[in-house]
Amino acid sequence: MDTMEKLREQIDRIDKELVALFEERMEVSRQIARYKVKNNLPITDKAREKEVIAKNMLYLKDPTLGQKLEEFFAVIIKLSKAVQEEVKE
């Protein structure tokens, strides 16, 4: 098997894990939405969003990926809130 094929196998394996983690995170987000609906709380919590991003930046080993990781979490949080809005409907 050539090198690129092998590397793509690695990407495929990583993506599979990402999908499982994505689903797990979104399911927990839905549960949080149900709690918020019950307790009449807003979906958006900006302070928590900042905390989530700051905390995860600390796990990063490669500093050149800082901006990208922030963007990654900005998208994850946006999608998480979209899922929560669907629970509210």
Ligand SMILES: C=C(O[C@@H]1C=C(C(=O)O)C=C[C@H]1O)C(=O)O
């Ligand atoms: C999941 C929550 O709801 C929203 C989504 C967040 C997230 O996906 O990390 C963080 C804060 C909230 O804006 C939460 O309040 O914890």
